[in-house]
Amino acid sequence: DKAIELGAKGGVNYKEAGWEKKLLAQLPPGKLAFDAIIDGAGGDIIEKxxxxxxxxxxxxxxxxxxxxxxxxxxxxxxxxIDVRGSTMGSRKEFKDMVDFVKSNEIHPVVWRVLKTSLDDIAGIDTLFDDMNAAKQFGKLVIHFGDATGDSKL
Known part of the structure; x- marks a missing residue:
């Protein structure tokens, strides 16, 4: 639902049983299969x-x-089936991606920002708790800085 609110034409939760059938049901009339899958989870994606x-x-x-x-x-x-893997690419490709994101004003979805210090292990652990419980939709950010907002790292 959140991805659709952000502009996706459809989607499913891969943790739900039968997600593949739900996804196929979202294809336009007359289309029987997808052209491509972009996956960040791994696991059984090739089999599915x-x-x-x-x-x-x-x-x-x-x-x-x-x-x-x-x-x-x-x-x-x-x-x-063509399976392609990707890392962050070369430094030039990373710079090109950053420039593209800036010029097109693409903003990541940020679920939660924790403004804290390196001493706040308990606070930082709450972000890991969110990840382990799969609560978040988007990035979890740790901001280390003083009142001016400047990072000391």
Whole structure:
């Protein structure tokens, strides 16, 4: 729901049973599969993606927050699925991305900002609690600074 409020045409919660069927049901009439999947979770995305993608589809993986392992299934070969991994790229690519974000005024979704000091371990732990409970939708930010807002790091 939050992603749709931000402009997504659809979406599902991957933690819900049967999310793949719910996602396929959101395709436009006459379209039977997706062209591409962009995934930051990892885990079983290749296994699930094979059922969601058209032949020759692409899975682009930029993170592995669910699991650092992905099982590659034979069906991915049979459907000519292209799996691409990405890191942050080169320094130039990172600079180009930062420039693009600035020039297009793209702002990340920030769930919570904790203004604190390095001594506030209990406060910082609350952010990890939010992550472990999957409460957040967006970035969790720790701001180390004094009253002027300047970081000392």
């Amino acid at each position: 993606g094979v059922r969601l993608l058209k032949t020759g589809g692409v899975i682009s993986v930029y993170g592995m927050t669910v699991s650092p392992k992905m099982n590659f299934v034979a069906q991915a070969f049979l459907k000519n």
